[in-house]
Amino acid sequence: MAASALHEIGVDKLRGVGPQLAGKLQKLGLHSVQDLLFHLPLRYIDRTKITAIGGIQPLTEVVIEGEIKASDVVFGRRRSLVCRIQDHSGTITLRFFHFNQAQQQSLQAGTQLRCFGEVRRGKAGLEMYHPEYQHLNQAKPPALAETLTPIYPATEGVTQQRIRDLCGQALQRLDTHRLEDLLYADLDSPRLTYSLVDALRLLHNPPPGTALNLLAEGEHPAQQRLAAEELVAHHLSLLRLRQKIQQQGAPALAPNEAASQRFLEQLPFTLTSAQQRVATEISADISQSLPMLRLVQGDVGSGKTVVAALAAVQAIASGMQAALMAPTEILAEQHRVNFETWLKPLGIRIAWLTGKLKGKGREVQLAAIADGSAQIIIGTHALFQEGVEFHNLGLTIIDEQHRFGVHQRLALRKKGANLDADTEGLGSTPHQLIMTATPIPRTLAMSAYADLDCSVIDELPPGRTPVETVVLNNLRRNDVIERVRASCTIGRQAYWVCTLIEESDVLEAQAAEATAQELQLMLSELSIGLIHGRLKPKEKVQIMQAFKDGEINLLVATTVIEVGVDVPNASLMIIENSERLGLSQLHQLRGRVGRGSENSHCVLLYQPPISGNSAARLKIMRETNDGFKIAEKDLEIRGPGEVLGTRQTGDMQFHIADLQRDSHMLPEVKTIALTLLQQYPENVDLLIARWLGHSEQYGQA
Numbered sequence: 298m299a300a301s302a303l304h305e306i307g308v309d310k311l312r313g314v315g316p317q318l319a320g321k322l323q324k325l326g327l328h329s330v331q332d333l334l335f336h337l338p339l340r341y342i343d344r345t346k347i348t349a350i351g352g353i354q355p356l357t358e359v360v361i362e363g364e365i366k367a368s369d370v371v372f373g374r375r376r377s378l379v380c381r382i383q384d385h386s387g388t389i390t391l392r393f394f395h396f397n398q399a400q401q402q403s404l405q406a407g408t409q410l411r412c413f414g415e416v417r418r419g420k421a422g423l424e425m426y427h428p429e430y431q432h433l434n435q436a437k438p439p440a441l442a443e444t445l446t447p448i449y450p451a452t453e454g455v456t457q458q459r460i461r462d463l464c465g466q467a468l469q470r471l472d473t474h475r476l477e478d479l480l481y482a483d484l485d486s487p488r489l490t491y492s493l494v495d496a497l498r499l500l501h502n503p504p505p506g507t508a509l510n511l512l513a514e515g516e517h518p519a520q521q522r523l524a525a526e527e528l529v530a531h532h533l534s535l536l537r538l539r540q541k542i543q544q545q546g547a548p549a550l551a552p553n554e555a556a557s558q559r560f561l562e563q564l565p566f567t568l569t570s571a572q573q574r575v576a577t578e579i580s581a582d583i584s585q586s587l588p589m590l591r592l593v594q595g596d597v598g599s600g601k602t603v604v605a606a607l608a609a610v611q612a613i614a615s616g617m618q619a620a621l622m623a624p625t626e627i628l629a630e631q632h633r634v635n636f637e638t639w640l641k642p643l644g645i646r647i648a649w650l651t652g653k654l655k656g657k658g659r660e661v662q663l664a665a666i667a668d669g670s671a672q673i674i675i676g677t678h679a680l681f682q683e684g685v686e687f688h689n690l691g692l693t694i695i696d697e698q699h700r701f702g703v704h705q706r707l708a709l710r711k712k713g714a715n716l717d718a719d720t721e722g723l724g725s726t727p728h729q730l731i732m733t734a735t736p737i738p739r740t741l742a743m744s745a746y747a748d749l750d751c752s753v754i755d756e757l758p759p760g761r762t763p764v765e766t767v768v769l770n771n772l773r774r775n776d777v778i779e780r781v782r783a784s785c786t787i788g789r790q791a792y793w794v795c796t797l798i799e800e801s802d803v804l805e806a807q808a809a810e811a812t813a814q815e816l817q818l819m820l821s822e823l824s825i826g827l828i829h830g831r832l833k834p835k836e837k838v839q840i841m842q843a844f845k846d847g848e849i850n851l852l853v854a855t856t857v858i859e860v861g862v863d864v865p866n867a868s869l870m871i872i873e874n875s876e877r878l879g880l881s882q883l884h885q886l887r888g889r890v891g892r893g894s895e896n897s898h899c900v901l902l903y904q905p906p907i908s909g910n911s912a913a914r915l916k917i918m919r920e921t922n923d924g925f926k927i928a929e930k931d932l933e934i935r936g937p938g939e940v941l942g943t944r945q946t947g948d949m950q951f952h953i954a955d956l957q958r959d960s961h962m963l964p965e966v967k968t969i970a971l972t973l974l975q976q977y978p979e980n981v982d983l984l985i986a987r988w989l990g991h992s993e994q995y996g997q998a
């Protein structure tokens with residue numbers, strides 16, 4: 298008999314699974330017996346041994362045995378049945394809020410019991426609320442659990458007992474059915490000492506004596522074996538994505554020496570060698586008929602925009618459109634201003650689109666985008682929403698990508714594939730350039746952006762002086778205000794950034810307004826501007842322009858100015874409640890100064906008392922200006938979710954792997970993934986399906 302594969306056996310084939318339960322399991326993503334095998338416990342409890350009552354620690358779950366010494370119904374705020382139970386080493390209280398007559402009868406003094414439950418500190422010393430219990434027959438004590446008891450992720454409407462039973466049945470099928478070890482053992486990695494099946498058996502049913510502390514930390518070799526496999530699956534899913542996109546082909550955008558020269562000549566500076574190197578990489582990529590998928594990392598102020606503009610010039614010189622998407626209106630507007638200065642002299646036509654552009658103005662822009670009279674289109678994510686038809690998009694540039702998740706990246710790619718007949722023969726998907734100013738630690742980039750090639754602009758334009766940072770208690774606020782006065786009086790400009798814990802535009806705007814008023818009272822001779830997310834786009838633009846033109850001395854702002862804002866004359870930045878922000882965000886904000894040749898300063902105000910963690914963050918900010926170092930520290934302190942941005946986190950959910958804990962295996966994961974792709978391509982989709990399900994995200998690129 299040819300046994301069918303475990304991923305082909307539905308959960309409804311298991312004992313006790315009717316249509317209703319099968320439906321619930323479906324909702325949890327558990328369709329097949331294989332899915333159950335990969336549904337791993339979150340943690341374990343030890344019911345394999347009896348703990349002496351005298352040795353119990355609060356907040357642990359233990360099995361105890363003893364004799365009931367007293368049993369009373371107590372009328373407190375809630376009526377409860379209270380039993381004192383004793384063994385040779387001590388006593389503990391059992392407390393039941395729900396009980397019936399029969400139960401009370403069966404829990405009389407003198408009864409021998411075995412109980413299991415969580416121990417808490419209660420009114421009467423250590424207590425167990427509603428323990429599970431069994432009556433003891435000394436002659437024939439009930440058997441203890443033979444393995445550690447797994448606790449599975451909470452599953453609505455399916456009890457732990459039921460899930461344990463189903464996983465148990467799934468494990469039994471391993472005796473008769475093969476579960477393909479898709480990471481072939483001859484890959485010969487120390488990660489793979491456990492076979493897949495052994496690892497699964499152990500994790501569903503750890504034998505007594507299995508190191509619970511290792512299991513709790515996810516450091517047990519069996520867990521590490523599966524974590525490695527899961528990371529390989531993720532890595533492969535991104536590589537697959539890349540393959541799929543690259544199968545589509547792209548328009549070859551030939552380098553145009555004359556156009557690039559004209560562009561470079563009218564810039565007020567020359568490119569740094571890092572900019573030149575990255576520009577050359579991009580130029581070579583987009584001249585191919587294979588879609589470019591490239592991430593450009595560069596610290597704040599390293600000059601990514603101009604490199605992107607150069608790529609756009611190459612696209613436009615080949616008769617194609619380029620689109621530049623920024624995460625905020627302010628940044629999009631600033632790009633528009635820059636690109637107009639740089640590209641208008643070359644006769645390049647620019648269109649502009651944000652979500653807030655409505656009515657006639659919008660129609661005009663849409664028409665220009667659709668008929669090709671717009672050659673570069675700048676905007677926010679509105680660029681890639683319904684109703685926007687490009688004429689012939691050849692290059693998509695996404696700025697400050699850390700604000701966008703994988704899904705948005707995919708949506709953009711799909712959009713770009715809507716090329717019309719005019720471009721026949723030119724390929725079907727635009728080249729993609731992604732820029733991020735949050736440097737991403739190498740290992741993390743490797744796994745979160747495995748679908749992208751990576752370039753790094755690792756040099757700042759000449760003449761920049763590092764921003765000097767001080768950390769000050771808010772009690773010193775008046776000194777800081779004096780410092781702003783002194784700086785603005787000699788013609789410099791400053792930012793004052795207000796931060797809030799809640800992500801509320803309204804509250805943040807209110808806080809900034811109040812601060813602006815306070816500062817205006819104290820600094821009556823200065824012109825103070827206010828900018829926040831609640832202003833109309835037009836107003837934001839006007840205020841930014843006034844600040845740029847030097848009409849505003851001090852700009853009070855919320856974190857809307859976090860990315861991209863570029864006013865070189867601003868040389869002082871105050872960040873209030875800086876202890877609330879993460880390192881990367883602080884670094885971004887601080888990057889708004891230090892853009893000119895003047896010495897720049899950043900004051901991080903904090904409101905005491907602050908936690909050790911916050912203090913450590915602020916100390917790092919004081920010590921370094923290096924975005925890559927800061928990102929590494931951020932990763933250590935806050936973990937990958939924060940470093941990649943919250944949006945990314947949702948995209949990077951793992952069953953068992955943990956990017957931070959397991960980051961040491963990422964280089965090896967990459968090697969294994971590449972080997973599989975080359976030597977065992979038939980395993981790749983199976984592995985992806987095993988760990989990521991048949992998620993649409995990866996199905997269609």
Ligand code: ADP
Binds near residue numbers: 572596601603863892
């Ligand atoms: P980021 O990489 O943070 O996006 P920008 O592209 O905004 O940086 O560039 C920061 C500032 O540096 C801008 O004012 C830009 O015009 C300027 N800049 C870029 N490249 C150079 C260069 N090679 N020399 C001097 N200034 C430059």
Ligand code: MG
Binds near residue numbers: 601602734861
């Ligand atoms: Mg930028």
